[in-house]
Amino acid sequence: MKLPRAIASVNGKKSPLEDATIPILDRGFLFGDAVYEVIRVYQGRLWRGGEHFQRLRNSLQAARTSDIDMDGLANQVLDTIRVGAFTEAIAYIQITRGTAPRKHAFPQDTPPNVVYFVQEFADPYVEQRARGAAVLTQPDLRWQRCDIKSTNLLANVLAMQAAVEAGCIEAILYRPDGTLTEGTHTSFFGVRDGVLLTTPTSPAISPGITRQLVLQLSERTRIPVCEHSLTRDDLPRVSELFLTGTTTEVLPIVRVDDLRIGDGTPGPITRRLQQAYRDDIREFLAH
Amino acid sequence: MKLPRAIASVNGKKSPLEDATIPILDRGFLFGDAVYEVIRVYQGRLWRGGEHFQRLRNSLQAARTSDIDMDGLANQVLDTIRVGAFTEAIAYIQITRGTAPRKHAFPQDTPPNVVYFVQEFADPYVEQRARGAAVLTQPDLRWQRCDIKSTNLLANVLAMQAAVEAGCIEAILYRPDGTLTEGTHTSFFGVRDGVLLTTPTSPAISPGITRQLVLQLSERTRIPVCEHSLTRDDLPRVSELFLTGTTTEVLPIVRVDDLRIGDGTPGPITRRLQQAYRDDIREFLAH
Numbered sequence: 042m043k044l045p046r047a048i049a050s051v052n053g054k055k056s057p058l059e060d061a062t063i064p065i066l067d068r069g070f071l072f073g074d075a076v077y078e079v080i081r082v083y084q085g086r087l088w089r090g091g092e093h094f095q096r097l098r099n100s101l102q103a104a105r106t107s108d109i110d111m112d113g114l115a116n117q118v119l120d121t122i123r124v125g126a127f128t129e130a131i132a133y134i135q136i137t138r139g140t141a142p143r144k145h146a147f148p149q150d151t152p153p154n155v156v157y158f159v160q161e162f163a164d165p166y167v168e169q170r171a172r173g174a175a176v177l178t179q180p181d182l183r184w185q186r187c188d189i190k191s192t193n194l195l196a197n198v199l200a201m202q203a204a205v206e207a208g209c210i211e212a213i214l215y216r217p218d219g220t221l222t223e224g225t226h227t228s229f230f231g232v233r234d235g236v237l238l239t240t241p242t243s244p245a246i247s248p249g250i251t252r253q254l255v256l257q258l259s260e261r262t263r264i265p266v267c268e269h270s271l272t273r274d275d276l277p278r279v280s281e282l283f284l285t286g287t288t289t290e291v292l293p294i295v296r297v298d299d300l301r302i303g304d305g306t307p308g309p310i311t312r313r314l315q316q317a318y319r320d321d322i323r324e325f326l327a328h
Numbered sequence: 329m330k331l332p333r334a335i336a337s338v339n340g341k342k343s344p345l346e347d348a349t350i351p352i353l354d355r356g357f358l359f360g361d362a363v364y365e366v367i368r369v370y371q372g373r374l375w376r377g378g379e380h381f382q383r384l385r386n387s388l389q390a391a392r393t394s395d396i397d398m399d400g401l402a403n404q405v406l407d408t409i410r411v412g413a414f415t416e417a418i419a420y421i422q423i424t425r426g427t428a429p430r431k432h433a434f435p436q437d438t439p440p441n442v443v444y445f446v447q448e449f450a451d452p453y454v455e456q457r458a459r460g461a462a463v464l465t466q467p468d469l470r471w472q473r474c475d476i477k478s479t480n481l482l483a484n485v486l487a488m489q490a491a492v493e494a495g496c497i498e499a500i501l502y503r504p505d506g507t508l509t510e511g512t513h514t515s516f517f518g519v520r521d522g523v524l525l526t527t528p529t530s531p532a533i534s535p536g537i538t539r540q541l542v543l544q545l546s547e548r549t550r551i552p553v554c555e556h557s558l559t560r561d562d563l564p565r566v567s568e569l570f571l572t573g574t575t576t577e578v579l580p581i582v583r584v585d586d587l588r589i590g591d592g593t594p595g596p597i598t599r600r601l602q603q604a605y606r607d608d609i610r611e612f613l614a615h
Contacts, residue, residue, distance in 0.1 A: 062349035072481040073360035145488035182472040184483050193480035194359040196471050201432035
């Protein structure tokens with residue numbers, strides 16, 4: 042296994058990522074009884090850290106996992122970034138319901154396990170952000186609380202693998218009625234009749250932090266926007282489509298399955314939002 | 329953490345269960361990208377071992393995880409039972425898609441991680457099997473491939489915790505249309521108009537091995553039986569109800585939420601099947 046440079050922490054114990062272990066009785070391992078976040082580090086700084094730690098707290102609450110010292114955790118992560126001299130990186134954080142004998146119900150008096158790692162990140166999407174990429178649609182087989190960012194990700198894994206095998210960058214998931222929900226690890230937006238549309242927040246999707254920022258940037262740049270679900274049948278009438286996500290940022294989609302979107306190149310609204318997104322990061326880094 | 333005596337194996341490396349660890353980059357830990365089995369050990373022998381290992385293979389195939397040497401694994405587990413002199417025990421087996429950098433799509437050339445433990449088991453259900461127990465109904469929020477015995481169990485955990493907090497032994501899950509599917513870690517049967525009913529196998533439920541045996545025992549003991557789903561609305565017309573499972577065996581349910589089932593004691597069909605189940609185990613152990 043070849044890894045980018047990375048430092049891990051398991052309940053405060055630091056090690057190279059590949060050496061970090063967790064007991065097999067950890068409930069994250071046995072039950073997927075865990076929630077997580079991925080935060081982008083630009084120039085050594087946590088991008089949208091506050092929102093990510095708040096969402097982590099929301100996930101913990103929704104999963105009824107004990108709260109943790111979130112400020113303390115944020116400081117630990119920042120310390121690891123500093124000590125490791127990370128500049129372009131991701132911080133992955135996972136909190137589990139702790140280590141306990143295997144029984145479905147919550148263990149008593151068991152502290153959560155707090156795991157994170159900071160890993161160098163070489164942006165793999167530079168070319169796709171310029172030219173656009175293809176996605177595959179796949180049935181959305183996930184559970185009904187996708188608003189909880191849990192590690193129950195086997196449905197996401199299988200859909201993403203199908204996408205990769207089809208030469209696509211991501212799978213966009215759809216419900217039995219044809220409603221498109223989101224990607225396996227991204228949100229998505231479409232432009233129909235000049236209006237930017239994205240799936241409304243609900244238990245069916247993850248409340249994407251980049252998604253939320255893009256909604257704000259749309260308003261700031263006077264792009265008409267509406268939180269409204271697209272369906273598979275809408276796709277032929279969509280002039281632009283793009284993904285959003287922590288590492289994906291704003292990434293144009295120019296093909297869905299066998300369907301070309303627009304003229305097959307990134308559209309003007311997507312371009313404006315990509316620019317606005319980069320400007321927002323630049324502004325953040327300037328202060 | 330106080331544990332019953334247990335020996336674990338992680339890719340062949342044996343240790344006391346509480347000392348066994350797995351890398352945090354294991355995909356079971358990060359993605360719930362893992363399948364599992366729990367096998368009951370009676371008098372040092374694996375009960376229905378063949379069926380469990382076959383189901384494990386089915387889960388691996390459905391999750392597109394590489395197959396493993398299943399006979400070799402079975403022999404390892406049996407060896408651990410013998411070396412550890414386990415008599416009444418459970419064998420827990422979990423296979424993950426291996427250790428790899430965190431990316432949703434399958435890693436290349438990564439062997440699965442094979443984890444198991446054998447643990448002493450003191451049957452906790454003796455009294456409930458005699459007197460009957462209460463269950464709680466809960467919405468079925470799980471994903472749509474519950475036929476894959478994966479570790480994506482957060483929905484099960486949350487429903488089971490609600491049951492425990494209501495003083496119940498298990499949660500029975502229902503779909504939005506009121507159809508009852510199964511328990512969080514058990515199957516269930518009901519008797520309506522003298523006919524034994526249980527949810528038909530489909531991607532919505534786990535293909536329970538005890539469930540399958542009880543279907544066979546019903547035929548052998550001339551109990552009319554039909555694979556047909558019950559709904560919440562059927563419950564007032566159900567004269568008997570029981571759970572089945574590897575450690576649960578056949579366990580009478582005498583209350584669902586606030587509703588008493590039958591006369592509030594285990595019914596005659598349940599009793600016959602409990603006896604037939606014990607007889608089947610006794611016959612197995614005699615040979």
